[in-house]
Amino acid sequence: VLLRILSVIPVLLVASILVFVTMRVIPGDPVSVLTQGAPLTVQQRQALTRQYHLDQPIPVQYVQWLRGALTGDFGRSLSSNRPVTSVIAESLPRTLILLAGGFVFSMAFAIPLGLLAALREGRPLDHLIVGLTMLLFSVPLFISSVIAIYLFAFRWNLLPSFGFGSDGGVGGVFKHLLLPWCALGLSLLAVQTATLRAALVDVFNQEYVRMAESRGLPWLYVLRKHALRSALVPVVTLLGLQLSFMLIGSVFVDYIFGVGGFGTVLVNAVKARDLTVVQTAVMLVSTFFVFSNLAVDLAAARLDPRYAIR
């Protein structure tokens, strides 16, 4: 386990180099972003370039940035001049609530739908569930979000079209996040349902499950103790990857529904070419990817000891 945790360090280092170099080579002039295109004298331009170490070679800039990053100092936003850590940190609680809600929504539907489809394998209900979830999966997230706003806010005026709703307390947040949660959850639902269905079909055909049933154990006991436990291993394994994709998806959902979380920060930083914020945000996503996969590996090993041996 320790070795697996330590293996994360070189991965993160390589990711940070890639992110840093990419941000430096893409077209864009950070000084213009700093001044929003305002007129500058040559001296003013040189002073700003020095102040932000943009006159240094890229490896030197990287080492300076890494040194700061290790102490939690990611520099200042080029457009607002606020510390990047504050800009991102203040958005994270909203993103976590958005992700948690989307995850709960998807699992709340994926488990019963997967189970139902597996129990009715090859029958019309199975085809309907698989077909419907795949249809939902195939619609890009930004399209489904816009459709949700069009139908539930624009057309029927049932739910708010944007915002976090913190002014209205827990009820306000729930009302404002219902559509974003659904949009985000639907993107996860299809894969989770299909994975669980396939795993359950496989497990139901295993001899130990048939044996347990033939010994007269209650069906629900067999399902909970034997079938679901094994079937959840691939679901959990996939979850790491799915959560990472969910974070990416949340960027679109967050921005389109104006939730004011990490996605809004990232999209606005990209639009404003705010290099320092984009760099830190992308690094955060990479770290999330790496650690969610680590967590999944550790969880899978706990569910099925064979994973630990591998």
Add this chain to the structure above:
Amino acid sequence: MDGDMRSTHLEMLVCDLRDGCISRREFVQRGLRLGLGASALGMLLGSGVANAAASTDSRRAGVAASAVTTLVAGVASAPGKFDPHGWGGFTSNIVTNHVFQGLVRLNFDTSEIEPALAEKWEQPDKKTWIYHLRQGATFHDGSPVTAADVVFSVKRAKKVSWGTYGLANMASVRAVDAHTIEVKMTHPDWRFKWFFYWPPGAVLSKKYFDKVGDSTATQKPIGTNAFMLSSASSSEVVMNKFPHYWEHGLPYLDQVKLQVLDPTTIVSGLKTGELQLSPDVGFDSLKLVSGFGNLNVHARVGPHIVETYLNMTKAPFNDVKVRRAMAEALDNAAALSAYPTRYYEPSKGAWIHPSFKYSIFKETNAVYTSDLKKAKQMLEASSSPNGFTTDWTVAADRPQELSAALGAQERLAKIGIKVNLKQLPDAEVGAASYARPRPWSILTYNWLHNQPDALDPIAALVSSADAGTNFPSFKNAEYDKLVAQASITTDTKLLAAKLKRLQEIHIDQVPLLVHGWDGIRRVQSDKLQTPRQTILAEWDDWFRTSKFSS
């Protein structure tokens, strides 16, 4: 401390107690510092507490009351820095317009200058301006506005950015006494009267800047205008009413929230009523929103000139025949036909929109006729008879400018001029326009009028006296002389004649190509009453007098 000052502080103290901003203990401590007796404080405390209780009751009265006085506006870009002396983006500009104020401002009805932080001003001679500060105006932290603040602000503006253009002719600025400021110019220039109206003329608190430094002061700004910045993030900006604003009874709104949203969500929010205003509805959605029934679309075409600068420091653009051939070849009406003329008006050569004083729109708008055959003949008679290849810099994220450049690219190809478009972010194009030596051959950008007459762009963009903004590097002795004369004269007939001749020179010499005029637009709830949209609305503090109809 004189009597007036003490009564102002006392009034603020009572308001703070009433609004729950300070505790009773703090009230007594600060009251004693003002020299009030214990009995007087006791009486005031009684009335303050009574008012505080009433205020709490009204807050408890329900959401409806607060919903009426909170305006939620949808904006498309996140705020940057809140520095009125430097451009921080469109959303920051809305904030700084409402947080800060200059010595003068624009009257919404007459579009003339009227007193703001300066109660009055005079010109003892043509090169001297003396401003007398309004008594009782304070910054959001309660400190009074002094002449030292104005001197500090003017000097900072000149150092930071925009001011380098607006204050080019300023020789000195000094505080005559605590409430009087004297500005001396190097030579007479009536345009200076507009300086304290637009953002670089905003008055900042010297004390606050000295205390917290530039970085914090432009993140958490305090000004003197009707709204105080309460919070700002990438997704939302909240401004609250300044309770001690010097214009009694204003503002009507208690709070303004600027919500940063995707353009699609803005349209939906306006339809559902979650948003009551947006200055950022795209051209493609204006037709849709105007059909919603609960919304009004306000637009003023003219102040934004979409134009292309030709770098005249090098060939072939130093040949007037080439420039004329290019002007003849353009068809702005076709290139920008996707935009409704109510919100965008194409030019046929004229530079100044008729909304601005001293425009000679009629005489200049049909000189070039979009005749490709004629354009080809004009090019054949130039120093580049077989055409040439050139780069053309344009902002990728500004649709009107990009459409204009794409349209020009297509038309110019037909007369033998091959254009390679170089699409950059908006901020970079802006920076490139000011860079010297000019890192571009052709550059499309825009200019926003800073005063309601023709002289501002005429003087700024093509006069070699102002090297910082003379983007094409146009050199014409007659032109420079006319600009100098026009900025001195106060005789309107003479001024009109000078400006007419300047526009004629422009049409003849083509230092820049004008594509058209973008509209300042605002979509808002039909229940929201906003002041008349002036021709310079981008710089106006219109939330100050906005209110919801009952």
